[in-house]
Amino acid sequence: MHAQMRELTPIKGIRYYYPPDDAVLIFKDDKEQIPYGGMPVPLLEADFEALDGEPSYDAVGRGIYQALRSNPDCILGDQYAALLRDAYPHYLAELASHAIMIDSKDVEVPYLDRKITCLKILALLEPDNSALPLEIGRSFLDRGMRLSALHFATVSIYRAEHFLRRAHILAPDDRKILRYLGEANYLLGKYDEAKGFLLEALAGNEESDAESLHMRIEKIEKGTLPQIPPVDYLEAIGVAFANHQAGNHEEAIAILQDVLMDPVFREEFPIPEIHCIMGKGFTALEMPKYAEEEFRQALELDPSHEEARELLDQVATA
Template sequence: MIKPTPIIGISWYFPPQGAVIDGRDGRASVSFDGVPVPLENADFKALGGVEPDYDMVGRGIYTALRTNPDCQWNSVYAAWLRDAYPHLLAELASHILMIDHKDVDVLYLDRKINYMKIMALLDPGNPTLAAEIGAACLDRGLRMSSLQQCTVHLYRAEKYLSMAVDKAPTEALPRLNLAEVQYLLGRYQAAALSWEGLYSVLEKAENERLQLRSQRILEGKLPKIPPVDYLEAIGVAFESFQSGDYEECAAILTDVLDDLVFIEDFPMPEVWHHLGLCYQNLAMPKNAAECFEEALKRDPGYADARKALAALAG
């Protein structure tokens, strides 16, 4: 028996050969077929040498998949959930819908991705699910609060978006998101090729933005390094700011802002705002004011930058 990969909050029960568990008054059953059963730690401790009951197994499967939908035997556990615990599957779907209707932070976005991965285990050929997972991974990778993990999430986005495009090549949104990922990873020619077939379905502003990008690619006016590397650098800078290392944060952000091609393509007023805060903490009020003004040029409604500028003015 292969030793299962550890999952937080889960202990493993190894059922005897041929073990089967019944539930829902005989309307549901699970044949374990030698597969290790995930149980919540409290349930595992409560076994006392007896086999787990139907509810224990359901809780364990549900927790294991939500925590790590990429775990070993994940497809088996998803099938158990579908066949023996349809009420838990319905609950999972309702959680996805609730998250979709909220402006969520990265913690909830991670949950949404995990929950959709479980659904995809039950319908691996569904291009809509693959597209939604890919879009969520792209969103996750571009969140300001965790840019230092941008590369990992963009590669995950590329995996699922490529699957979606392969299965439904005429769908515009997955192709557009995949092209965005390609551009961020520095695969400029692939991105430009994808955009060529999308201009006719885009709104005017988006069309013009991508046409400009394509023109820059054609002329060789590209960022000095792939955009994803700058995004990760910004994430590191923000971490330095949070730890009070304002000089390090300012040094990194100044390097990023030195690439005019990148900054023109990604205005990111948050970068100017953080650089201004660094200068403010370093007793450089003139430089701080200039940065806050730059942030407001890129986003006139940026309230934090406006407040910081007003505070400097006294």
């Protein structure tokens, strides 16, 4: 038992209780019970400190729910999820509703992380359901492209590929999975693999995205590719944004100028915020003409970019 304790995943705010081998959870007014003996049980610290014998039904549910929400990849996570399903279905309903609610909104990265956590817990209970790793992979792909999290782009996109490959094993002919796998591999610079997945996704595809798939495949075949994997450029943009926030404007501008020197990346990933950040940097460096040019570039890419328009007006009237 002590050896198993050393292997458990440390989770902040959680302490583990070791029930006797014959321990059972009793619920529904004593009408149902589930054995849970021999399995270390996560409890909230407050519930652990208040123990006087075995923990209550509610205490076990709170602990398991918190442990899974904190780290769905924790050791024994599949057993905890099964206990949650069998004894605490209201928690699973809450997880599912959270995932659906978050999916219906254009949310910030922390909410996207919550969605991923919810889906991971649900996937523990349905390991053969390809829709769950597909949605987790899509969410990680989305996360990897978010401007506020570009400094984690490599990690996010590799995680996307991992879950999309898992989905592909479960449903090898699913065109949606193939399309997203192609996109993830393209971003990672695995162009031959990307082409293979995209060709499979294209087979018999008469959907609206068929033309874009053809164009991507044609560019790979012709070698019209970014000079380095796109994910590296995304990470660099994240570093530049961090430098800008820290007041290192010259460094931020230099990094972004290097990124924009690659015409293929610049064409495939038109990001108006790059020019907006450069414009802000030039403004801080008291170079208004260069700032004005960058704000105009941002508006060419996105005419509705309100911040760029406001800053352009400020520079032009200064």
